[in-house]
Amino acid sequence: xxxxxxxxxxxxxxxxxxxxxxxxxxxxxxxxxxxxxxxxxxxxxxxxxxxxxxxxxxxxxxxxxxxxxxxxxxxxxxxxxxxxxxxxxxxxxxxxxxxxxxxxxxxxxxxxxxxxxxxxxxxxxxxxx
Amino acid sequence: xxxxxxxxxxxxxxxxxxxxxxxxxxxxxxxxxxxxxxxxxxxxxxxxxxxxxxxxxxxxxxxxxxxxxxxxxxxxxxxxxxxxxxxxxxxxxxxxxxxxxxxxxxxxxxxxxxxxxxxxxxxxxxxxxxxxxxxxxxxxxxxxxxxxxxxxxxxxxxxxxxxxxxxxxxxxxxxxxxxxxxxxxxxxxxxxxxxxxxx
Numbered sequence: 360x361x362x363x364x365x366x367x368x369x370x371x372x373x374x375x376x377x378x379x380x381x382x383x384x385x386x387x388x389x390x391x392x393x394x395x396x397x398x399x400x401x402x403x404x405x406x407x408x409x410x411x412x413x414x415x416x417x418x419x420x421x422x423x424x425x426x427x428x429x430x431x432x433x434x435x436x437x438x439x440x441x442x443x444x445x446x447x448x449x450x451x452x453x454x455x456x457x458x459x460x461x462x463x464x465x466x467x468x469x470x471x472x473x474x475x476x477x478x479x480x481x482x483x484x485x486x487x488x
Numbered sequence: 489x490x491x492x493x494x495x496x497x498x499x500x501x502x503x504x505x506x507x508x509x510x511x512x513x514x515x516x517x518x519x520x521x522x523x524x525x526x527x528x529x530x531x532x533x534x535x536x537x538x539x540x541x542x543x544x545x546x547x548x549x550x551x552x553x554x555x556x557x558x559x560x561x562x563x564x565x566x567x568x569x570x571x572x573x574x575x576x577x578x579x580x581x582x583x584x585x586x587x588x589x590x591x592x593x594x595x596x597x598x599x600x601x602x603x604x605x606x607x608x609x610x611x612x613x614x615x616x617x618x619x620x621x622x623x624x625x626x627x628x629x630x631x632x633x634x635x636x637x638x639x640x641x642x643x644x645x646x647x648x649x650x651x652x653x654x655x656x657x658x659x660x661x662x663x664x665x666x667x668x669x670x671x672x673x674x675x676x677x678x679x680x681x682x683x684x685x686x687x
Contacts (some may be wrong), residue, residue, distance in 0.1 A: 383536075398594060400505035400574055405594045433505055435562060435574070439531040445560075446536040464502045466594055473506065473596065477571065481506065484567030485670050486664075 385420060385443070386450040397449050399435040402464040403428040409460045421451055428461050503570050508672065509591055511578040512601030513609020513615070517629045518562050518577040518657030521601060525575055526563025533560050535587050557628045558584050560591075573669075578613070588616060597623040597672050601659060604628060604637050607645050615645060623676045625658040627668040651678075 383389065405428040411417065420441060427437055438448040457463040473481075510518045510603070520634045523530045534559055578584075593599070600613045602617040617624040628642055637645075639654050648654065653671045658664045 380496075399576075399590065400507055402502045404502075404506065433572075433574070435560075436531065436564075437535055438533040439562075444534040444536045466505060467502070473504070473676075474675060475680070477504065477506075478673050478680075480571055481567055481573065481673050482670055482677075484571065485565070485666050485673070488565070488666060 372454060383447065383450070385418060385447055389450050395435055397452060397463055398466050399445065400433045400466055401462055402431060402433055402466075403452060404431040404464070405455075405461050406459065411460070414458060414460070418451075418455070421455060422456060424448070424451055425460055434463075457474045501539075501570075504570055505574055507574050507576060507595040508669065509578055509588075509595050509596070509598035509622075510596050510601065511610070511627075512627075513603060513606055513613070513614035516601040516603045516609060517631075518601055520561040521599070521627075521629075521657075521659040521665050521668075522561050522577045524534070524660055524662045525565060526562055527566060530563045531549075531614045534558065535560060535590070535654070537585045545615050558587060560587070567638070585616075591617075592620065592622055595622060597625075597666055597676050599672055600624050600626045601657075602626050602628050602642065602646070603631065604642060606632070607642065614648070618649075623672070623679050625653040625655060625668060625672045625675055627655050627659070629659045630656055650676075662686050 362443060395456075403424075405425045407429075409425050411422055411425060413482075414421075422444065423441055424437060427440055434452065435445060438445045441448065443451075452461060452463060455465055501572065510521055512518050519530065519584075558579050560579070563575045565573040565575070567573065576595075578591060579587055598613075598617050599616070600610050601611045614624070614626070626642075626648065628634065628637075628639065639656065643654055653669050653675050655668050657668050
């Protein structure tokens, strides 16, 4: 049980922190997505021609996510496009994932330990910009 | 339909997205550097600052819990169809370390921007990356009118390991920013024992 009292909580509530919000209203209070732990750059791809009409329980934001992910987009860009916090988008994506409407690809191991070919491609690509 | 075929072709094709952190003290030029390098206007999103749900799966009452968010600036550089760089500016304050952990997870490496007028401001960033073994380079941002120090004196002041590259840069300048990123990627390659050829 939470014992926090109003008035002496959250010392980080000041101008440097953002406005006070209730970001999880949209998710019905859920803070953990079904498929938790999606990376910021996890690649989200919507199923082609998804039948969204079959899921009347989904919010407009779910539907926008499916639309935006139609061409494959990293999670963090979806959050920016929808102007929703990353944590909220994770929950919504979990809903879509459990309905088979999107696939979420965590960064492959090559991302964490890129081999020399990848590093060389990055250097060459940066030089060519 | 063309669009369907396009989707089908892309299915199974997941581009690699590499994360690079842009760190440094408040006002060191992090957002400026991300803006200069990003191919799109710098994007912003938010992460939620809350302990809600961390300790328990019991979600009762969470929907009424208010909290705040911290903004994250990020930018994108597309290298090719298979490879993108995402640049994340780190929040400038120590109390947002939890967000650093999320940003740093799986990151290729980091750029620590140093402002010679306030060198100590980048100490926490350097400590963070050293402790976690995350490769980083130091970009010494040359602000207008700021006193120029020699790289050697800055290196001594920061007590940097000799192998950590230091680069003079202008965070507003794309070419200059590119030089810093290239020096980071080459540093990562050297650490792996597979130096990327200079040409």
